[in-house]
Amino acid sequence: MVEPIRLTTREQRQALIEGASFNPFLLRAEDVIVDLLTDSGTSAMSADAWGAMLRGDESYAGARSWYRFRDTVKDIFGFEQLIPTHQGRAAEHILFGVTVQPDSIVPNNAHFDTTRANIEFRGGKAVDLPCSEAGDLESDYPFKGNMDTAALDALVKREGPMRIPLIMVTVTNNTAGGQPVSMANIREISRIARAAGIPFYIDACRFAENAQFIKRREPGFSDVASIDIARQMFSFADGCTMSAKKDAFANIGGFLCSDDADLAQRERNILILSEGFPTYGGLAGRDLEAVAVGLREVLDEDYLDYRLLSTRYVVEHLRTAGIPVLVPAGGHAVYLNARQFLPHIEPLQYPGQALVVELYIEAGIRGVEIGTVMFGLDPHTGEEQAAKNDLVRLAIPRRVYTQSHMDYVLEAIEILWQRRDRVRGMRIVEAPQFLRHFTAKFARI
Numbered sequence: 206m207v208e209p210i211r212l213t214t215r216e217q218r219q220a221l222i223e224g225a226s227f228n229p230f231l232l233r234a235e236d237v238i239v240d241l242l243t244d245s246g247t248s249a250m251s252a253d254a255w256g257a258m259l260r261g262d263e264s265y266a267g268a269r270s271w272y273r274f275r276d277t278v279k280d281i282f283g284f285e286q287l288i289p290t291h292q293g294r295a296a297e298h299i300l301f302g303v304t305v306q307p308d309s310i311v312p313n314n315a316h317f318d319t320t321r322a323n324i325e326f327r328g329g330k331a332v333d334l335p336c337s338e339a340g341d342l343e344s345d346y347p348f349k350g351n352m353d354t355a356a357l358d359a360l361v362k363r364e365g366p367m368r369i370p371l372i373m374v375t376v377t378n379n380t381a382g383g384q385p386v387s388m389a390n391i392r393e394i395s396r397i398a399r400a401a402g403i404p405f406y407i408d409a410c411r412f413a414e415n416a417q418f419i420k421r422r423e424p425g426f427s428d429v430a431s432i433d434i435a436r437q438m439f440s441f442a443d444g445c446t447m448s449a450k451k452d453a454f455a456n457i458g459g460f461l462c463s464d465d466a467d468l469a470q471r472e473r474n475i476l477i478l479s480e481g482f483p484t485y486g487g488l489a490g491r492d493l494e495a496v497a498v499g500l501r502e503v504l505d506e507d508y509l510d511y512r513l514l515s516t517r518y519v520v521e522h523l524r525t526a527g528i529p530v531l532v533p534a535g536g537h538a539v540y541l542n543a544r545q546f547l548p549h550i551e552p553l554q555y556p557g558q559a560l561v562v563e564l565y566i567e568a569g570i571r572g573v574e575i576g577t578v579m580f581g582l583d584p585h586t587g588e589e590q591a592a593k594n595d596l597v598r599l600a601i602p603r604r605v606y607t608q609s610h611m612d613y614v615l616e617a618i619e620i621l622w623q624r625r626d627r628v629r630g631m632r633i634v635e636a637p638q639f640l641r642h643f644t645a646k647f648a649r650i
């Protein structure tokens with residue numbers, strides 16, 4: 206897909222971001238020059254994927270497109286049960302709807318925002334157990350997405366399978382900087398889960414990027430095809446949730462897998478109420494086709510090498526310029542450390558949000574705060590505290606921007622770095638109880 210970029214002036218952007226209550230989610234997309242809000246659903250689709258969409262079979266039940274989708278997912282992910290959904294969060298909503306009770310605990314290396322919100326919505330507790338290396342934003346540890354398996358083991362021994370309906374691991378770890386999870390870590394989580402009789406699920410949104418990191422960084426995998434690494438990852442799990450808007454290049458789509466036929470039956474009961482018939486879920490036949498093609502393309506070794514290298518390009522330039530950025534480079538995004546970038550702004554004045562706003566005003570770049578705005582509020586007590594980090598995520602859509610777009614982004618960040626001490630903090634004027642970062646309204650302090 207080729208799209209026009211409409212250039213705006215600084216004065217226009219100043220007015221536009223004020224009109225959007227200093228929340229870039231509330232901007233019009235056409236007012237954004239380089240859109241790094243998310244890599245979700247924003248990938249460029251291939252000629253093959255568009256071609257496949259034209260043969261989408263829109264039969265209500267048992268469409269040819271469903272069987273192509275099902276066979277592809279089965280081939281890569283390997284699970285017996287497959288529930289198609291319109292997005293990853295619909296898969297989460299259904300999964301937690303049948304597994305999570307008000308007293309439940311769900312451990313994860315780090316929950317993604319919708320995953321956490323879906324667990325909390327059911328009254329459960331979402332517990333993050335990142336490895337200790339994840340806390341050191343400057344360490345070059347190769348698998349900072351790993352879960353702290355000793356902490357998991359202790360939690361499982363303390364709470365037991367009655368309170369823990371499932372254990373999840375997110376690959377790559379979006380919340381902790383798009384960092385990968387090693388095969389050894391996945392194997393160990395699986396061992397702990399199986400010993401305790403607790404199902405183990407993978408949040409698989411960026412499974413292909415994770416597989417490529419394993420190939421490049423974990424001993425013993427350099428000669429293994431990325432598809433076989435992916436298959437091995439899923440062989441340790443009992444199920445997965447997936448957003449096809451990430452590592453399937455699709456604009457919409459997702460699914461939920463498991464090997465548990467009884468559970469899948471209960472999930473299908475909800476699926477029919479909220480998404481659709483079991484052979485299309487929330488998707489049109491043409492969407493199923495696009496996902497089936499995308500899942501194959503995303504495992505192309507050349508694509509994956511290019512993907513990881515292009516993200517590293519941005520991170521290495523920032524690091525060389527002395528700008529605080531999370532290292533090593535993750536797969537899908539660059540994370541600026543807003544708390545270090547703007548040390549004069551305290552966490553409850555949202556340095557990440559302030560940086561996001563300035564990036565837009567400076568150059569029309571749209572990023573997203575991943576910090577105290579996103580995670581600081583406990584929706585049940587209404588209490589607010591500083592999140593562990595205040596980051597700004599610049600997500601890189603797949604196959605969309607060129608190196609020169611990224612050079613423009615680098616220049617803008619460097620200009621902002623020069624005038625950082627003049628940036629002011631923010632306060633929230635209005636916000637909803639759940640997932641407040643999407644629609645909150647802000648004012649400058």
Ligand SMILES: *Cc1c(COP(=O)(O)O)cnc(C)c1O
Nearest residue numbers: 292293294317319379410448450
């Ligand atoms: C995007 C994402 C989800 C949710 O998927 P949607 O398709 O946006 O609903 C869940 N987990 C992770 C890690 C994600 O990145």
